[in-house]
Amino acid sequence: MKTQMETDLRLESSLWVGNKRYLAVLTGWHLKWTEADKKNRDKKTVSVPVAEVVGVEEGRVEVLPHKSVEDTDRDFTVFYVKRSNSRTSSGLLWRLGRTQFTCPSRVLRDQWTKHLRTALKTHSPLRPHRLLVFINPFGGKKKGRQIYHSLVAPVFELAGISSHVLVTERANQARDHLLKKDLTGFDGVVCVGGDGMFSEVLQGVIGRTQQEAGLCENDPAVALQPCPLHIGIIPAGSTDCVCYATVGVIDPVTSALHVVIGDSQPLDVCSVHHGPGQVRYSVSLVGYGFYGDVLAESEKHRWMGPFRYDYSGAVVFLSNRSYRGTVQYLPADPLMSSPRDKTRCLSGCGVCAKSTERLFTNSSDSGSLYSSNSGPFSNGSEDEWVSVDGRFKSVSLTCMSSSCAKSPLGLSPSAHLADGTGDLILVWDTNPLGFLAFLYRHTTDQDQFDLPFVEVHRVKAVRFALAGGGEEAEDSEGLRGAVDGGDGAYVENGSIAGSQQHLAAGANGQTMTCEDKTTSPFTCGLCCRKAPAVSVWNCDGEILPSPEICCRIHGQLVRLYARGIEDGTFLEDCTEEREECNRTCR
Ligand SMILES: CCCCCCCCCCCCC/C=C/[C@@H](O)[C@H](COP(=O)(O)O)NC(=O)CCCCCCCCCCCCCCC
Ligand SMILES: Nc1ncnc2c1ncn2[C@@H]1O[C@H](COP(=O)(O)OP(=O)(O)O)[C@@H](O)[C@H]1O
Ligand SMILES: [Ca+2]
Numbered sequence: 001m002k003t004q005m006e007t008d009l010r011l012e013s014s015l016w017v018g019n020k021r022y023l024a025v026l027t028g029w030h031l032k033w034t035e036a037d038k039k040n041r042d043k044k045t046v047s048v049p050v051a052e053v054v055g056v057e058e059g060r061v062e063v064l065p066h067k068s069v070e071d072t073d074r075d076f077t078v079f080y081v082k083r084s085n086s087r088t089s090s091g092l093l094w095r096l097g098r099t100q101f102t103c104p105s106r107v108l109r110d111q112w113t114k115h116l117r118t119a120l121k122t123h124s125p126l127r128p129h130r131l132l133v134f135i136n137p138f139g140g141k142k143k144g145r146q147i148y149h150s151l152v153a154p155v156f157e158l159a160g161i162s163s164h165v166l167v168t169e170r171a172n173q174a175r176d177h178l179l180k181k182d183l184t185g186f187d188g189v190v191c192v193g194g195d196g197m198f199s200e201v202l203q204g205v206i207g208r209t210q211q212e213a214g215l216c217e218n219d220p221a222v223a224l225q226p227c228p229l230h231i232g233i234i235p236a237g238s239t240d241c242v243c244y245a246t247v248g249v250i251d252p253v254t255s256a257l258h259v260v261i262g263d264s265q266p267l268d269v270c271s272v273h274h275g276p277g278q279v280r281y282s283v284s285l286v287g288y289g290f291y292g293d294v295l296a297e298s299e300k301h302r303w304m305g306p307f308r309y310d311y312s313g314a315v316v317f318l319s320n321r322s323y324r325g326t327v328q329y330l331p332a333d334p335l336m337s338s339p340r341d342k343t344r345c346l347s348g349c350g351v352c353a354k355s356t357e358r359l360f361t362n363s364s365d366s367g368s369l370y371s372s373n374s375g376p377f378s379n380g381s382e383d384e385w386v387s388v389d390g391r392f393k394s395v396s397l398t399c400m401s402s403s404c405a406k407s408p409l410g411l412s413p414s415a416h417l418a419d420g421t422g423d424l425i426l427v428w429d430t431n432p433l434g435f436l437a438f439l440y441r442h443t444t445d446q447d448q449f450d451l452p453f454v455e456v457h458r459v460k461a462v463r464f465a466l467a468g469g470g471e472e473a474e475d476s477e478g479l480r481g482a483v484d485g486g487d488g489a490y491v492e493n494g495s496i497a498g499s500q501q502h503l504a505a506g507a508n509g510q511t512m513t514c515e516d517k518t519t520s521p522f523t524c525g526l527c528c529r530k531a532p533a534v535s536v537w538n539c540d541g542e543i544l545p546s547p548e549i550c551c552r553i554h555g556q557l558v559r560l561y562a563r564g565i566e567d568g569t570f571l572e573d574c575t576e577e578r579e580e581c582n583r584t585c586r
Contacts, residue, residue, distance in 0.1 A: 009122070011115045016102040024101065026050075026115055029123070031078065033099075048097075050123045052081040054260055055158045056116040058109070060100045063158055073106040076113050079158055081257050083566075090408050091248015091565045094257045096155060126262035128187035128230070128561075131156070133165045134174040134201065136193030136236070141305055144192045144236040152192070152234055152256040159260035163190075171200075178204025179211070188230035188561060190259060194237010195284060199540045202281050205229050205558060206269065218277045220461075220552050232259040232561040238306035239541070241284045241404040246417060248565035250405065259561040266356065266418040266556035268399040272539050274546040280539050283558075284402045285411065286551060287538045288464060289323050289394035290316060290427075290435075295538040309406075317436065322429035323535045324467035325547075326389035330381075332421040332458040338414070339423045339456045340449060345401065345416040347564035352418040359420065359555050386457075389467055391429040393438075393453075397422050397462050397551055407442040412456065417564060420555025421458050428453040462551045466534060 011026040014036060022033040031053060034045040060070040061077040082097030103109040120127070135144045145167060156163050164186075168174055174191065178201065191201045205227045210217040213225040235243040235250045244250055246265055247258065270282045285291060297312035304311060337343070337351050345352060396411060399422045403410030412423035427438060430453040441448035449456045537544040 009115055009119050011112065013103065013108060013112070015112075017099055022101075024112075026112075026119065028119070031080075031116070031119075033101075046099075048078075048080045050116075050119045052261055053116065053120055054079040054081065054096065054155070054257065055160065056113050056120075057158075058113060061098075063096065063098070063154055074103045074109050076101055076103070076109050078116065081261065090244075090403060092254075092568055093249050093251055094254040096158075096253065096257065124262045126187075126230070126264050127159070128161055128259065128262060130186050131161055131163045131188050131190050131232070131259070132177075132183070132186045133163050133190045133192065134177075134197065135165065135167045136174075136191070136197045137167055139193035139197055140237040140240075147236045147252045148192045148234060151252045155253065155256040155260055161260060175200040175204040175207075179207050183208070183229070186229065188232055188259070190232035190234060190561075192234040192236050194235070194541070195239050195241050196541045197237060198231070198233050198242050199280075199282070199542060201231055202269070202283065202540075202558065205231060206281050217271070218273065218279050220271060220273050220550055224271070224554050224557055226556060227558045230262075230264065230559050230561050232256075238309065239404050239406070241402050241410075242400075242560075244404045245284070245400050245402055245410060246560055246562040246564065255562075258563065263561050263563040265560045265562040265564055266352070267558050267560055268416075268418055268420055268422065269554050269557040270397060270399050270422055270551050271554060272537070272544065273550045273552075274537070274539075274544045274548070278546070280542065280544065281557075282397075282540045282551075283399050284540050285396060285398055285538060286462075286540075286549075287394060287396040288325070288547070289321070289392050289535050291394060291396060292536040292538045292543070293319070293321065295541065296536050296543055299543070313439075317432070317439070320432050320435075321532075321535070322391045322393050323533070324389070324391050325395065326387060326465045326467055327392075327395055327424070327426060328385045328387045328463040328465075329424050329457055329459040330385055330461040332460050334458070336421075337416065337419065337458065339412055339458050340447075341414055343414050345414075345419075345564060347566045349416060349418075349564060351416050352564075355416075355419040355555055385463075388426070392426060393429055393435050394425070394427040395464065396425045397459070398425070399553060409442075409445060411442070418556045420553060421460055422462075422551075422553045424457045424459045424462055425449070426455045426457075428455075460553055463549070464537075465548050 009026060009028050011024075013024055015022055015024045015033070017033065021036040023036050024031070024033040029050055030047050031050060032045050032047045034043050055078075057069070057077045057079075058075070059072055059077065060075050061079075062068045063079065077098060077100045080097045080099075082095045083092045084095060101112070103112060133148065135148050137145050148165070153163070166174070166177065174197065178189065189201055189205060191197045206224065207217060209225050209227040209229075215222050215225060217224065232255065233240075233243045233246075234252050234255050236252070240250050243255060246267070247255060267283055270286060272280045272282055272286055274280065293316040294309060294312045297315055298308040301308040301311060336354070343351075398411045398415060400417045401410035401413055401415045403413070412425060415423045427435070430438075434451065434453055438448055438451055438454060441451075448454065534547050537547065537549060
């Protein structure tokens with residue numbers, strides 16, 4: 001049955017596109033045009049969801065590279081999202097589609113443009129009108145400014161968005177701006193840069209929301225307030241993992257189009273408490289051991305650009321370190337999903353939708369996946385925690401798949417963007433070949449968890465402590481956890497004598513000079529034969545000063561201008577008529 005709104009907006013006319021006549025129809029939800037003078041079976045219909053119309057302009061208009069308007073009074077131009085199936089990435093590339101229509105009269109032209117604009121307002125309530133844009137001019141290959149001005153700004157302009165652009169002059173400027181300045185009138189914040197830049201915006205937006213709600217964000221027991229400002233990411237960094245995992249491609253135009261049509265993707269956030277009053281937020285990687293060491297090493301080679309991670313990855317791999325520690329985790333409900341279930345979180349994901357229901361319809365949860373009596377930090381829940389200790393090559397926690405160009409399926413391919421859980425990946429000490437196999441599997445579709453020294457758990461919270469309360473004086477294989485796998489062959493590499501200096505460095509967050517005068521404790525595995533006993537935490541590309549942390553996943557704390565990864569194979573089935581499709585074509 002048609003709704004009143006659909007009936008009111010319906011418009012049907014015979015229009016021209018070039019020298020062909022089309023029957024154009026605007027219903028409540030779609031704009032369609034079908035060739036009029038063809039036999040039935042040759043007829044092609046182009047169908048664009050109103051939600052994916054970017055803008056409507058009078059005249060014959062071109063946009064990229066520069067806007068030009070040929071002002072004729074019977075023409076109008078529609079700009080919309082057009083998909084192309086990119087073979088190199090997991091999602092779909094979006095391009096700006098453009099069709100110029102000619103009407104029989106000016107009156108009809110004005111009717112079309114008016115109806116289309118009304119339909120846009122009605123169907124896309126989240127389209128931004130005013131955006132705050134931060135550009136990191138030094139991210140990735142240092143092309144942030146160019147990317148924004150040549151590819152993104154014209155799309156924003158076409159969609160009638162007014163943008164306030166700030167090119168940052170120092171690290172943390174975007175975060176401080178969001179924490180302190182007047183943000184009235186902005187619908188969203190866009191960051192042009194990499195994961196580090198996104199992380200700044202994340203800290204700022206979450207911090208500001210909690211300040212305004214009068215909540216203490218440093219308290220891991222507090223249910224944080226979801227953020228009202230949407231965040232858009234224009235990828236111009238090194239790893240660009242948050243963009244890749246939420247859109248499926250690294251492409252500034254695709255991301256700009258998600259912003260202008262007001263797409264909305266909720267995202268889980270992990271609060272990482274790393275000392276009294278110290279909190280950071282992460283969405284992709286909280287990693288100790290390998291990923292911490294790679295980040296620490298890579299900071300010395302920033303001049304290499306994105307390649308610094310490959311270089312540092314190889315250096316750290318060759319240094320063959322492992323670290324002792326105690327990991328505790330609070331398992332998530334195993335009936336909801338599992339990190340080994342081989343499903344993927346795609347646009348319109350059912351698991352995330354169930355989580356939205358649980359989060360926002362159950363009032364006793366007061367906006368949190370933790371009810372008051374089963375929360376990880378409330379009294380009486382200690383027995384729900386699982387504890388393992390031993391020697392690890394790497395301990396990682398991710399709230400989402402963390403896919404990126406290096407690893408197209410990511411750190412945890414079945415993780416969900418918005419299910420209120422994270423995946424904890426424990427890689428026990430093993431021989432270098434085993435660890436290389438683990439790393440290598442990230443670049444293929446082989447299961448990196450199907451190895452005897454790897455385990456993965458879907459969790460709501462995690463705690464990490466140095467084994468023996470930070471006293472790294474003894475190194476006992478007896479501390480090894482119950483899970484078998486690592487052969488302990490390289491235990492001597494982590495032997496402690498002589499490495500106290502490095503332990504102090506890790507714990508205080510200071511850079512110290514090792515006995516052999518290297519500048520960082522993280523390279524001493526190569527230069528002084530005695531590896532440090534303690535690694536650092538990599539929190540979305542930021543080194544944390546403390547090795548002892550406590551993490552909690554906050555379900556759907558922020559929203560991005562994105563819609564999750566669109567499944568290209570699905571699209572192939574429904575390019576003609578997309579009426580029934582509520583996933584890719586919504
Ligand atoms: C043998 C090939 C191994 C490939 C292993 C690929 C694993 C990739 C997992 C990537 C997870 C990414 C999570 C995102 C982290 C970002 O927040 C964060 C900040 O990004 P930004 O600088 O863009 O702001 N990025 C990072 O911390 C970088 C982590 C990257 C790790 C790459 C490791 C490469 C390893 C290469 C090993 C080579 C072994 C060679 C043996 C001879
Ligand atoms: N103007 C600036 N100068 C120096 N550092 C900056 C500036 N603006 C942002 N940053 C910092 O640069 C770091 C890396 O930025 P990012 O955009 O993530 O690039 P990349 O992906 O190459 O690391 C971020 O942590 C951010 O805080
Ligand atoms: Ca999640």
